[in-house]
Amino acid sequence: MLFTNPKARKHEAPHVERAGPAEAGRPGRAPEPQAQVLEAFFARLRRASLRVLMLDYDGTLAPFRVKRDHARPFPGILEAIDRIARDERNRIIVVTGRKISNFQAISGFPDGLEIWGSHGWEHQCSNGAREVLACEEHALAGLIRAEARLARNGLAERVELKPGCLEFHWRGLPDERVEELRGTLTREWAELTRGGGLSIHEFDGGMSLRVPGRDKGTAVRAVLSRLPADAPAAFLGDDETDEDAFGAMTDPCRLGALVRTEYRMTGARAWLRPPGELLKFLGRWSEAGMNR
Numbered sequence: 001m002l003f004t005n006p007k008a009r010k011h012e013a014p015h016v017e018r019a020g021p022a023e024a025g026r027p028g029r030a031p032e033p034q035a036q037v038l039e040a041f042f043a044r045l046r047r048a049s050l051r052v053l054m055l056d057y058d059g060t061l062a063p064f065r066v067k068r069d070h071a072r073p074f075p076g077i078l079e080a081i082d083r084i085a086r087d088e089r090n091r092i093i094v095v096t097g098r099k100i101s102n103f104q105a106i107s108g109f110p111d112g113l114e115i116w117g118s119h120g121w122e123h124q125c126s127n128g129a130r131e132v133l134a135c136e137e138h139a140l141a142g143l144i145r146a147e148a149r150l151a152r153n154g155l156a157e158r159v160e161l162k163p164g165c166l167e168f169h170w171r172g173l174p175d176e177r178v179e180e181l182r183g184t185l186t187r188e189w190a191e192l193t194r195g196g197g198l199s200i201h202e203f204d205g206g207m208s209l210r211v212p213g214r215d216k217g218t219a220v221r222a223v224l225s226r227l228p229a230d231a232p233a234a235f236l237g238d239d240e241t242d243e244d245a246f247g248a249m250t251d252p253c254r255l256g257a258l259v260r261t262e263y264r265m266t267g268a269r270a271w272l273r274p275p276g277e278l279l280k281f282l283g284r285w286s287e288a289g290m291n292r
């Protein structure tokens, strides 16, 4: 499986008492119970004057839809986000693969949030100032060439070109068709990865051709670099592209949480099953603001 990240293979949960996923994956080390991980994180949160909550959108806060623009948050999520946003000590930051304009059009999130879009290639400050980060002309030309080829093959409606990335969405197609498309894209894009400075990634619902250099991990590191070292911060994500962000959350006052119905091997230290455990986590965050 050329494009499958071994970290993303599905596994049964390793411990019936919800062991911390990251610890459970390391041989020779006792798993850290999830309850303990969360308790320690929320204890820090209660004492902190600045707390940062970074959130992926699709698959994390909003269930997948075949029509991508119909992806709305789970019931109760917007209210929970709003309660957290009302406490001035909290900062909510969205880190998504979507284009910022698309995220804003469909999510129903309040204005005034910092957003990293297009896997770290777009950034909008909380005051609304937006920038698209520059990528190499050569790589950009490769993305445009790939888009044109797919259009010639009658696949334009499943293609999305955005800063630093071209995504092909196969959600909703039968398994055999997905297998066929995976093979076709692999062959079509091979040349672009060899000479074009691009890399291929598989995500939940499709495949992407990306300009290397930025991802959700670089976005999260940029956020963390502006914070005091002891400021508690969490990142919640669901798919393989979120592993880059989990990898940036290694400090004890930082928490990566995998939001997913089925457990898989991950660099995140906690695992939340949506929507119930996700809503409980967000509720706990806003309550931690009240007990000063």
Ligand SMILES: [Mg+2]
Binding pocket: 056, 057, 058, 059, 060, 237, 238, 239
């Ligand atoms: Mg996601």
